[in-house]
Amino acid sequence: MTGGGEVALSNITMVYLKLISYIIYAVLLLGHTRAYTRISDESLRAIPGPGNEFDIKSGKLLAPVLRPRVPGTPGSTAVLNHFVDFFKTSLPKWKISFQNSTSKTPATGDSEIPFVNMIVSRDPTWTTPGEVSRLTLVAHYDSKLTPTDFIGATDSAAPCAMLMHTARSIDAALTKKWSAMQAEDIGVQGFLGIEEHKGIQIIFLDGEEAFLSWTDDDSLYGARSLAAEMESTSHAATSTYHNVISSISLFVLLDLLGEAQPKVPSYFQTTHWSYQKMAALYKRFRDLEVFTSTGGANWFPDVNKIAGPWMGGLIEDDHMPFMARGVEVLHLIPHPFPRVWHVMDDDGEHLDLDTVADWSLLVTAFAAEWLDLDGFLEAKNVGSNATSAQEAHGTRVAGRTEL
Ligand SMILES: [Zn+2]
Numbered sequence: 001m002t003g004g005g006e007v008a009l010s011n012i013t014m015v016y017l018k019l020i021s022y023i024i025y026a027v028l029l030l031g032h033t034r035a036y037t038r039i040s041d042e043s044l045r046a047i048p049g050p051g052n053e054f055d056i057k058s059g060k061l062l063a064p065v066l067r068p069r070v071p072g073t074p075g076s077t078a079v080l081n082h083f084v085d086f087f088k089t090s091l092p093k094w095k096i097s098f099q100n101s102t103s104k105t106p107a108t109g110d111s112e113i114p115f116v117n118m119i120v121s122r123d124p125t126w127t128t129p130g131e132v133s134r135l136t137l138v139a140h141y142d143s144k145l146t147p148t149d150f151i152g153a154t155d156s157a158a159p160c161a162m163l164m165h166t167a168r169s170i171d172a173a174l175t176k177k178w179s180a181m182q183a184e185d186i187g188v189q190g191f192l193g194i195e196e197h198k199g200i201q202i203i204f205l206d207g208e209e210a211f212l213s214w215t216d217d218d219s220l221y222g223a224r225s226l227a228a229e230m231e232s233t234s235h236a237a238t239s240t241y242h243n244v245i246s247s248i249s250l251f252v253l254l255d256l257l258g259e260a261q262p263k264v265p266s267y268f269q270t271t272h273w274s275y276q277k278m279a280a281l282y283k284r285f286r287d288l289e290v291f292t293s294t295g296g297a298n299w300f301p302d303v304n305k306i307a308g309p310w311m312g313g314l315i316e317d318d319h320m321p322f323m324a325r326g327v328e329v330l331h332l333i334p335h336p337f338p339r340v341w342h343v344m345d346d347d348g349e350h351l352d353l354d355t356v357a358d359w360s361l362l363v364t365a366f367a368a369e370w371l372d373l374d375g376f377l378e379a380k381n382v383g384s385n386a387t388s389a390q391e392a393h394g395t396r397v398a399g400r401t402e403l
Pocket residue numbers: 144155209342
């Protein structure tokens with residue numbers, strides 16, 4: 001007898017629930033729109049350039065990476081230590097972790113070669129691990145076994161240095177923003193903060209290169225191991241992100257960058273929106289005359305692309321094991337590849353350092369916009385009486401050098 005009543009009640013309840021869910025959805029949508037606001041010109045100008053720290057002989061960031069660093073060799077350990085020293089000394093708020101694996105390779109017989117991935121991250125201070133999504137910036141730090149003494153400056157020493165620069169350039173702004181949010185109780189409770197649980201991680205991957213020749217088994221050693229481990233590492237059952245790999249909001253992979261006038265296609269339809277964000281920032285840096293590299297060809301020729309063919313999947317790289325597990329990928333790799341690809345000329349001397357510096361600004365701006373750091377990036381290094389953006393850039397580079 002009470003059954004009918006219950007059905008009627010639950011119908012009404014359903015309507016209310018639907019209404020409430022629409023309201024929540026609208027709030028989330030609003031929150032999302034607000035969280036991804038366009039970064040201001042002032043903030044773009046405030047992003048420091050790497051200055052002489054990308055010098056190939058003496059630069060604090062790049063020079064130590066420009067050496068052979070084949071997995072399991074002293075060169076690899078030295079480069080890893082360079083990353084560790086940098087984060088421990090300059091960026092102590094970043095959490096450092098390592099993910100280890102070993103594998104035989106077709107070129108090294110029965111020896112188990114060690115592969116060490118390094119992950120550095122910063123999350124909002126109030127969050128627990130399953131409640132934060134992480135913008136994930138990635139490059140591989142290993143170098144190819146052959147030819148002997150191959151450096152791999154674009155592949156991917158320079159991208160590693162760019163990511164170090166990005167971490168350093170947003171560090172203070174992250175601290176300021178999260179402190180301000182906590183002071184206002186935002187992020188601690190309710191929906192007001194739900195879209196703000198955004199962290200960042202940078203992954204330096206080992207073992208991207210094939211030892212003999214590229215196959216599914218002889219390549220991506222570090223990425224395959226890390227993706228599998230991230231997938232099998234669960235968060236608490238009630239978490240928003242149920243395992244570590246699902247916490248990756250976007251996997252931005254930098255590879256083969258450092259040659260002048262690169263052309264980066266848009267590879268994936270599902271992340272074309274993020275490609276367009278990057279392309280828009282690129283255009284603004286050019287228009288502001290902040291970039292110092294030779295202009296001309298657009299680095300992002302597919303910015304206005306609306307339909308296929310999409311090249312996703314044609315280029316095998318560290319994103320593959322992650323993409324196979326449902327991770328969204330923005331692949332920043334030029335096509336065609338640099339002229340120096342996999343030959344001895346891929347060394348420091350053949351880098352276009354203006355292009356390397358501009359990439360580091362661009363990736364930093366993308367991360368700053370993603371993390372909504374507008375207003376928190378310090379502009380103090382920009383000359384107050386500079387008469388042009390170019391002068392402001394020069395002043396900022398000088399300011400950076402002092403650090
Ligand atoms: Zn390579």
